[in-house]
Each structure stands twice: as C-alpha cells, then as structure tokens.
Amino acid sequence: MPDEAERARIERAVRDAFGARASVGAIEALHGDASSRRYARVRLGDAPVASCVAMLLGEGRFVGGADELGGGAPLDELPFVNVARYLTAHGFTVPAIHADRSREDGLLLIEDVGDTTLWAAVDADPSRTATLFAAAVDELVRLQVVGATAPDARCFAFGRRFDAALARAELAHYVDHGIETRHGITLPADDRAAILAALDPVVRPFVEGPWTLSHRDYMAWNLHVQDGRLRVIDFQDALVAPDAFDLAQLLTDRTTERRVDAALEGELVARFETGRAAAGLPVPPGFADRYRRCALQHVFKVIGRFYLLEVVNKRPGYLAYLPSVYAVGGRMLRELPDLGAAAPMLRRWTPELVA
DSSP states (O other), X not given: OOOHHHHXXXXXXXHHHHOTTOEEEEEEEEOOOSSSXXXXXXXXXXXXXXXXXXXXXXXXXXXXXXXXXXXXXXXXXXXXXXXXXXXXXXXXOOOOEEEEETTTTSEEEEXXXXXXXXXXXXXXXXXXHHHHHHHHHHHHXXXXXXXXXXXXXXXXXXXXXOOHHHHHHHHHHIIIIIIIIHHTOOOOHHHHHHHHHHHGGGGHHHHHOOXXXXXXXXXXXSEEEETTEEEEXXXXXXXXXXXXXXXXXXXXXXXXXXXXOHHHHHXXXXXXXXXXXXXXXXXXXXXXXXXXXXXXXXXXXXXXXHHIIIIISOOTTSGXXXXXXXXXXXXXXXXXXXXXGGHHXXXXXOGGXXX
16 A cells, blocks of 8 residues: 555646546555566546556656666656657557656556456466467567658657667676576676676677567566457567567567467467568568577576566565576577587576576
8 A cells, every 4th residue: 555645646646637526546556567666556536437557666767777787868758658659659559648747756647457467368268378479479560560660769769779788788687696696606707707708699689680679578467458459568668679589578488388389489480470571571581590599688687687686676476487487598598509608607507597
C-alpha cells in the first residue's frame, strides 16, 4: 500500500486525467520489473475507466542510460512517453497514457492492460502457445518494417544504438556479478581481460548489424494478452539493434523453452523471415548465426543482472530463473565453435554453461 504522500500524488494525477469528480479507491501493488520503477493498480470511481495503473518512477528517470549500467545524457522527456508517442502513431497497441506527472510527482498514469502476460497465457493453456507466439512474431515483424519505412528522429529510439560498446559493457556486467559477485572475489585484471577477449566473438552482430528498430526487451513477460489481442509494454528502452536481437529474446527467454521447443522455435524463426520478406524487408544472409550470438549475449547480460538483483540489491527470486538461462547459453555455445576458447574459463566460473 502507498504511504499518505504517495497516495496524494496518485490522487492529483487521477484528477488531472479524469476530472475533479474522479475518486481513488483501493491502490494495489503490482509485480514490477527488474528496474527502479514500481507499479500499482488504482481503482477509480466517477471515471470513464474502472482502473488504471500508476507507474511510480525511480531516480534518474530523465537519464538515457540503462538502469543497471548507468550513464546516458539527460533527457527532456520521459523515454516511455516519447517512444509511446511513436508507437501509438503507427498503430501499435501500447497502453494509453492518461496523465504524465513524471516531472511534478514522479509518476505516470497509464491504461490498465490486465495481468495476463503472454507467458501466463501459454502457461495456463499450452494449446495456445503456437498461436500466441506467432502473433508476437508478427508484431515484431511489423515493428521492424515500420522502423525501416518510417524512421523519426524525434523518437529517442532512433538516436540510440545497441552497438559493440553496449554489448561489451553487458559482458563486463556478467564478469562483475555473474563471476565476481557470485564467487565473492575480485578477478586480477589480466584474468578479467582474458575472459572478455574470449567472449568477444559474441559481439559480432553488434559491430556489423544489420540494424533495425528494437523494443530491446521483447519477451513473453512484456507482452500482455487482453481481449484476444497482444498489448506491448515496457518499451522505454527501445533503440536500434541487430535484426536478430528481439526475436532471440522472445524465443530464448528464461522460461520460454518450457513451452517453445526446438521445432516450434524453428517454425517461428521461419515465420519471422517469411513475414519480413513479404513486407518487402528481406532478412540479410547469416541470420541464424546472428540469432545465436544475440541470444548468447543476452544470456551473459541476464546472468550478471540476476546476481546483481538478488545478491547485491537483495531482491529475491531471480536466481531461480538461472537454470533455464544456463540451458539456453549452453545450447548457443555448442553451436558457436569460435567461442571454444572461452570454455575453460566458463567451466571454472560458470560451469552450468559448459556441463
């Protein structure tokens, strides 16, 4: 439950959004993401909607860097608001913004898209897995096509790139926390440099591209199913990234393999390539290799991130996801022989990846 000051901030936003007669009933904390943001469902009276969601913003909300890595130049607008404007203009079903009080009160009021994530929907009814994941792939194809045909310099996403520097920073984040935090050590500089050098082939797509508009966190936890359609959330970190990145996230996320087996994964990758070609945006050669490297880069980032969250930030529950993450990483490593030099180091520090 919010404290008195937080409730007052939410009430001001509700009046701004829905008029002076609108009232606030129960405020229910929602499960948040791995960032500094928090979310609460706000029950409403005398308003055109029965509820909305308060996005309660953490520190650094007007800074353009990644939440776990920091950095980035100051921004003149909240990234969620900026990217939502672009996506809404192009017909994507993102939550409507009822009130933007990000500067005054550190919060947004957004449309309530319910509690049923894509992952929850397929976990509850596995018979829907192929259909719902196919819809997610189609939505991703549309995002890439729109990004290619209607770029807009006013949208922050087109001014940010998931380049080699960021990819390497996330590999360093793995060393920081997936190795050093996990084992309670500080690696000698030479050992650290050797690990990062051995992992550097992972970065190839982030050097070479090809590039496309990317959600950056496109996974079954950030897609909701509401009234039979997908709703896209958590897009504030959108940028330009390698063409395989979002699809690799979607199909190799920490729990996805429980429902998306190898056969379905192959069908969905083929659907993505066919869909892009049909829209006049054929996938350049080498996609399978880019897909594996993007998936593996994300695995290393997630390992570091989850040790940071659970061990350093004392947010329990994240390490329980790691067995699935290790399984994905091990599969990708077996399919990328140029990562062989990393195997002895990984066997020492993250043996689950090479078992």
